[in-house]
Amino acid sequence: MITEREKNTPERQRLAEEAAFEKNWKRWGPYLAERQWGTVREDYSETGDAWNYFTHDQARRRAYRWGEDGLLGWCDRKSRINFAPVLWNGKDPILKERLFGVSGTQGNHGEDVKECYYYLNSTPTHSYTRALYKYPIAEYPYSDLVHTNQHRGPEEPEYGIEDTGVFEGGEYWDVETTVAKAGPSDLCWRLKLTNQSSEAQTIHVLPSVWMRNSWSWGQDHFESEWQRPEIRLEGDRLVLEHCDMGVFHFYIDEDPEVPVEWLFTENDSNLKSLFGQENPGPYLKDAFHEYLINVRKDAVNPEMRGTKAAAWMKVTVPAGKSYEVRCRLIAEEDDQGQGFSDFDGVVEAREREEAEFYDCMLPQGLSEEERRVAVQGYAGLLWSKQFYYYVVKNWLYGDNGWENASELRVSGRNKDWRHMFARDVLSMPDKWEYPWFACWDSAFHMVAFARLDPDFAKKQLLLFLREWYLHPNGQIPAYEWSFSDVNPPVHAWAVWQVYQILERNGIEDLEWLEKAVQKLCLNFTWWVNRKDHDGNHLFSGGFLGLDNIGVFDRSQDLGDGARLLQADGTAWMGGFCSQMLEMCLKLAETRPAYEDMASKFFEHFVRIARAMNEEFGRGLWCEDDGFYYDHLVLKNGQKIPLKVRSMVGLLTMMGVAEIDMKKVEHMPGFKKRLDWFIENRPDLAEYTTYRDEQRDDKESRLLMLPLRERFEKILVRMLDEEEFLSDFGLRSLSKDHSEHPYSIVWKGENHKVSYVPGESDGYMFGGNSNWRGPIWFPVNYIIIASLRKYQHFYGNNFQVEFPTGSGEKLSLGQVADRISDRLVSMFLPNDCGCRPALSALKHYCQGQEWEDLVLFYEYFNGDTGQGLGASHQTGWTALVVTLMRDRIRGY
Known part of the structure; x- marks a missing residue:
């Protein structure tokens, strides 16, 4: 049950205000994609080759049509206003604006992110979030990562950023980004730059804000979207005007010893650089790259206005020391001139409230290590929410029915999904490797979400059954590479799981269950008519x-x-x-x-x-x-x-x-x-x-x-x-x-x-x-849940050997507990001080620099428990937290 103490925590009260439409606490969050390039949404090619049509190299110069991406960034729920850090170590050939990885055609095991980053904290309303990025001091090994992976076969392991040696000897920056909400539209953003090397180092940091490009495609679905917004400098602040969002102010807490230079440009494609075509204007998306790295002073707008802005600072930090940058994004109506007077107090208060929330929500009896896994597991689940925008009809037929149109595309991928209109914050499998929903992934995510944020879990499950997602024939869209592909029909299982979890916690919503059942009947009929030959x-x-x-x-x-x-x-x-x-x-x-x-x-x-x-x-x-x-x-x-x-x-x-x-x-x-x-x-x-x-x-x-x-x-x-x-x-x-x-x-x-x-x-x-x-969490979880149902019926009279041949007899409930324990053990330090899931990476063993950091992989080696596949698939792998909860509770 949700206790009175938990109900009275500030975070549960914020969730109640959000659910009652009293305050818009979820208007802002870490909804910015980690990768927008290489997605189907941005692919207007003739062949459907999304990876090569829009590459990482093009991303700094080319405006996106359907979203934005950034480095552990934030945005509003429709990605109209975005903010994220941009970094440069003075050696890389490009600014670090987004996470890098090899594409599906470059990796010896498919796409793979080649970065070290971690989601550390988040509350359900994102009133407090914290994440960490590790940025090499040496030149980032872009070419080495691509070349080595391309020359490895499927029988060899992936070549990761840790394998290159760039982190040896502490030669890296810890870049910690924290956002705390003073109000629904009052965001206190802190960047903490820690020099982990043995010598003083210099880093360029550019806290950046920009508008999603919605004006380059002609009239969109909402009239406001094709009107160009503006960011301009007024005194000591930026003024952001967006006809749909209103007016916001952006501040930097300037340090007299570290000069700040404001840079402005437009979020428009550099068509000349990309395609040899005429540019829409002199100030383009890659202006900050051109200004810093190619020293082109005319790349930025001297009139201090545009749709993309950054505060450029060059900071030197002694060995082992940190430097903090404080920023604030606040709605004009909330700006009472408070500046940074209450900034530290807001961050500290939200941090305490986050700890209090999890102290109340997580069961008593978890060890310190288990609690660490639980908090980071939930953080990854919450950070993996993303603004997802894809209107299939416009994509198929081209903007305005002609621009980018292609007869081949109209008869190709997703041609039968013209009704599909996705413009929502969705739970992603992994915001870099899978920055698009997959319907069966989402079902498992919502089981993990159910106790954390019941309202989000219920709404997300219903969303995929709404008429702008569900096909008229009853099929649930699979994933953007092929909505017509067939994922397992687990939506009903997830709905029933979520309902039962909520019922056990004193929340009964029969109206929601009824809505889901009615639409699930359509999906069931589709399966019966299409898949029973x-x-x-x-x-x-x-x-x-x-x-x-x-x-x-x-x-x-x-x-x-x-x-x-x-x-x-x-x-x-x-x-x-x-x-x-x-x-x-x-x-x-x-x-x-x-x-x-x-x-x-x-x-x-x-x-x-x-x-x-x-x-x-x-x-x-x-x-x-x-x-x-x-x-x-x-x-x-x-x-x-x-x-x-x-x-x-x-x-x-x-x-x-x-x-x-x-x-x-x-x-x-x-x-x-x-x-x-x-x-x-x-x-x-x-x-x-x-x-x-x-x-x-x-x-x-x-x-x-x-x-x-x-x-x-x-x-x-x-x-x-x-x-x-x-x-x-x-x-x-x-x-x-x-x-x-x-x-x-x-x-x-x-x-x-x-x-x-x-x-x-x-x-x-x-x-x-x-x-x-390998071991996969979703199907393991289904089997554990099923064993508990058999246990409920048969009781302790049904016993089996565990393991087979051992002579030890256990009830099916005890078997479920033992399997759960084995799954959870992959994330806890073993006798050697290493988490089995991270055992192949020496930096993560106890006594090493990164011992408290946890990654939640897509699947795991069947013999060693080593994590494999996507490293941030905290969606269904966050089920490890649910297993720990059930084990302590004595399900």
Whole structure:
């Protein structure tokens, strides 16, 4: 429950004011993208080659169409006004305005950010945020990083910034950026520059503010957006005028010993430099680069006005010392001439309130290290919110229906999503590597958000079901590279998870649940109509987020009339049914109309269960192996099991629902149809079971995809340390395939799957993720949540060996706890003083400079727990905090 003490914290009060539309506390936040270049939104090419159409090298000179990016920056919720630090060490060939990384075509494992940065703190309203960037004193090794990665193969590890040696001997700057809100539109921004080297060093720092370019594209969706705003110097402050935002003032607390030079330009493309075309004016986006590095004094506007401005300071800092720059951005109506008199007090107060908020919200009993992981995990989750803008119709047909138009683009990517109008703050998977939403990522994010910011979690889940996101046919958009691709249908699971989390904390919102269920019915119908090829309740769906887990690329046509029946596709749909059933039954307690819908999902569930479990090779179960497999269906109808023991078989256990028969007694319509079904369809009724004994005077019926005997066989494999059970969680592929790879010859080519515990050893899906051995948080979390549901039904009477062969018997709830502990252990220092997730990076071990910094990776090595893939995927990996909460609470 949310305690009275927590409700009375200043941060919870701000959240309440925001939810009640009393104060606009979330108007400003760290919503600025870490990377806007290389995205589909900015790609107007003929070929759809987003990485090469708009590159990092072009980003300093080329105005963006659909957003902005910066270095750990901030903006308002529509990125109209933005601010971020710009740095220069006096050696780099370019200013450090944004994070650098190799593109999807440059990296040996796909795109990869090559920077060291950390999200350290944030409250849900962003009343207090803090982040850290490590900037080398030596010249940044741009060429080395690109060249070395391009010459490494998929069997070699990525070459990161730490590998270059630029941080050795403390030869770097710690650049800490802190923003504290004195009010909803009164932002106190502090930059702290710490020289970590053994000698005095000089750094150029340019706190920058600028307007998103919305005027270069002609009339936009809102009339105000194509009117050019202005920033100008008036006395000791900048005045920012935006017809949609109003007037803001920006101040620098000037140090008499460090001169400040104001620089102004326009956020317009340098067309001559980029394309040899005539420029729109003399002052361009790359003016500050030209002014400092190329010493072009005419690059900036002497009239001290424009749409982009910066205060240039050249600071020398002794070894081991720090220098602070204080800035303030404040709405004109809030500016009472307070200047910086209350600045330090505001920052200190918000810092105390942030600590108080987490002291109240996090469960008692967490160790100091666990609390550090929790606070940084939540910080990463909150910092990963981003303004996301993409109007597909305008993008397809060109601005104003003609500029940038292309016949090829109209018939290419996302052509069927003309209704899509995204202009929101969304939770991103990773603001550099994946600065666009992915619908199944977002579902897991909201489970992590539920206790942190319930209002945001609820609104975000509903947003993807609104008519300007959800396709008229009922499909939820997958991700911007292909909205029509198919992610797993986990939205219903997330809605039900969030509802239950909120209900346990004293928040019941049946109206929200009802809205979600109504739209989720459309999505369910889409799945049934599109992904059940034969109408036999066995589903396909494509790669389903699990990239290279199968023998084939599951998103491609196999040819020769062959197709796949997918164990995970069918399991996801069984889970979808079970979640919809439970939600409809919840609603039916007070809304009888939902009894009919509950009956529909009950019947559909048991039909899926029978189809998956049918004997004589008609289902997906293999009795000899005790496992569920994908099946290859040939043109002549022959079915061939693809005997890869992978997560696709384990996910079948998510198809589980418990029906409280005492409550059903008060639902006459549902009870009548349930009784008829069980009496008249005994062939299907076997997929439900009664509890053997009374507990709390309550009878229940359990629906489950795997029959109990088969469930037990799956658990034997899942909990075998020579198969799925790792010291750090559940592997995505059985380790047994390291010695016994599975292969099949198809169309004259041998296709093989082997256990690969770390990075992908091939280029399927770009090679930037691997489901052939590593540990992935989202599916681990689903299995843990499912085990807890079985525990609730069976109690302690159902016990299994953990690990398999050990002789130690545990209940399913205890098994869930043990798997949780293994997952959490990746983030805590081990006996050697290293966090397993960071064990390959010596700077992060105890006793080293960065020991208290935590990164939340996309996935983890199945044998060592080493973090892999995107390093800031705090979205679904923030579930580690939820696991710690549940463990302490004794779920």
